[in-house]
Every structure is written in structure tokens, then in C-alpha cells.
Amino acid sequence: MNVSDPGKNVNLRIESISRAMVGNIPNLLIDLLEIAAYVYCVDQRIKRGTEMLMDYGKDWRRSLTFSIPVRHPEVWNGEEVQELLVKTLGFLSDDSYAFRFRKAEAPVQPRDPYFHELLDAFQENDEVALFSGVVDSLAGATWIGTTPAVLQNMALLGVGTTADAANPFSAKLNAAHWTAKTVAEGGTGDLFYTMNREAAGDDLGLTLQTGFVTKALVGLFGSDRFRLAVSADGSTFFDGLSVDNTTGIVDQPRLPRFKAWTNYDNYVGVGTWTKIGLNNTDYNDQGAFDAANNHFVAPVDGTYLFGATLLYKINASTTARMSGRLVLNGTTEIRGSSAKSQPPTSRSPPRSGCRPWCR
Secondary structure (H helix, E strand, O other): OOOOOOOOOOOOOOHHHHOOOOOOOHHHHHHHHHHHHHHHHHHHHOOOOOOOOOOOOOOOOOEEEEEHHHHHHHOOHHHHHHHHHHHHHHHHHHHHHEEEEEEEEOOOOOOOOOOOOOOOOOOOOOOOOOOOHHHHHHOOOOOOOOOOOOOOOOOOEEOOOOOOOOEEEEEEEOOOOOOOOOOOOOOOOOOOOOOOOOOOOEEEEEEEEOOOOEEEEEEEEEEOOOOEEEEOOOOOEEEEEEEEEOOOOOOOOOOOOOOEOOOOOEEEEEEEEOEOOOEEEEEEEHHOEEEEOOOEEEOOOOOOOOOOOOOOOOOOOOOOOOOOEEEEEOOOOOOOOOOOOOOOOOOOOOOOOOOEOOO
């Protein structure tokens, strides 16, 4: 078989590869391509065993000897190269191989790159894959590669998915693990994950999504205050937690809290429980206090703290006392919420703790 004139019977178009690479292929790699072409053509032309393939023993295995002209016979006739070539091909095809390489007198040398104005390109190749054309050989083929020690200035990196301009680093996986480099390994034993933004008015944080709809944000958004915000639809957000970076004071903006007061005298009859009308509020976060009906509606289950101060004046009896309590749903007294004043000597307030229901 011959890949070059005269007597050419193997059609190998090296120029198709060189044009795709926009540069000439090094002579050593052209040698490799021609060797692979010879091996492939022989594999296709020489049959195994009989027509019926009745005997898979020695008749299945072929003994193939190649005498191939190359540009660098000193490389290909090397003992280590010969051994690797024979072992690899033998493993893939289960055949016996022998190679003799000689200096090519008139080798094919396509030296015309696709773009004439560009200089020849040269690339160091890390891996080589042999093409046998047989499916069973693919099952045994193994990539033996090198792990790069440094990756710098990569524009895109996708792990299990495709990165794009909006997400230059993108990973599709079910778990990720970071661990500190130990002191024994030359590290400090610490591990910090650092995120940085350009200015305080920018955003910096983590976006937590369900079905690609944002449900929570954690970080610094538009200021240096640490915030935790949640959303039901990914567009309207509510701050659940906010921390002042200068004082460390924690604010929970969505807490149901209120301060209510009455702007008129509430008459309390002797021996009769009377609801005190708290008809005004100084603040009423989340609207949990209903001033029109004088009651607080708990938005969620939990424990709530209430306090009240009542100022009263006596009418006819100078020995009058006042009791106060807090009731649930208008009827059930909440344990520990009642308080009673001492007999007044004149107009005086009761002790702190009296509740909106009084008598």
C-alpha cells in the first residue's frame, strides 16, 4: 500500500486537516496519521479466519508486518515507541504486529495552510486516539491524558452543562465539596469563600430558586446591611432579617408589632368587665392590630409578648380598685395576664401590667 505517488493506492488527505487547523501539521504527526491509515486499510482488507468464521482460535488472530516510509524513522524505530505501538494495536484488535520504518524518499508534504497570510501554527498535543473502525476496539480504548497544573483566564467553564455569557461558570451536579488544605499539605487548615462587589450600591449575595424562580435572597443588596429576603413569585420580596453593619443591631421588619392607645375616657362599672377601646395606633406593623374592633390577630402561631399601662380616676368611691386582664377570642382569660391595683389615696395609676379588659 502506498499513500504517495507513484503507485498510490491509499487516499489520505492531510491538507483537509491542515486547513481546518489553519496551519501545517508537524511532520511527526503526519507520520502518525499515515501509519494509522496503513493500519486501518490493512485491517479492512485482510479477512479473519474462514468465510463462516467457524474457528475463533489462531485463525482469528492475524500476523501483520508493516514496512512504512516515514519522515522521522529515528523516532518510530525507537524501542519504547515500537513496544507501545505493538501493545496498543494488539490490545485493540487481538492481532500480532511488527513494524519496520524507513526514510521516506518523497513524502507527501502539504505545506499550504488554508489562510495564506497567516503564519504556520504549531500545537503541543496532550493526547492521541487511534481509530480502528471496529466497535469492539472502542470498548477497550482508554484515554491516557494529563491533568493541567494551571488554568488561567478562562472565558467560560461548564461542568456537566454549557456555560454562556450570562453564566460564565455553570455547573450541573448534585453535590459539591470544599475542604481546607491542611497544614501538613502546606496550607493553613482554614477555608474562606470570598465574594466581592465593586461598590456599596451594587448587589452581592446568593440567589435560592425553585424551578428557576427565586424564592430567597441572602447577602448585601443596595447597601452594606446584611439582608435575608423571601418571595413567593420571584418578583415581590419581603425582608425577614436585616442587620446593621455598623452596630450589629438585628431588625425583623416583618414582625407583627404595634403600639395602641385610647383618646377618650372609658367608663368602667363596678364589678363589671369592660373592654377598653384602643382606637389609635402609633405604629402597627403588618396591620395585626384591629383598632376598629380593639383586638390583635396573630398572623402565625407562636408566642407573643404584650404590655399595657392603664391610668384611671375614681368616680364616687375612694376605695375603688381596678383589675385588668388579657383575654383570648374575647372570652378566655390568658393565664398570667391579670393584675390588680392597690387602693388609691388620690388619683394615681395602677402598677404596670394591667391589661385592656378592666373592672
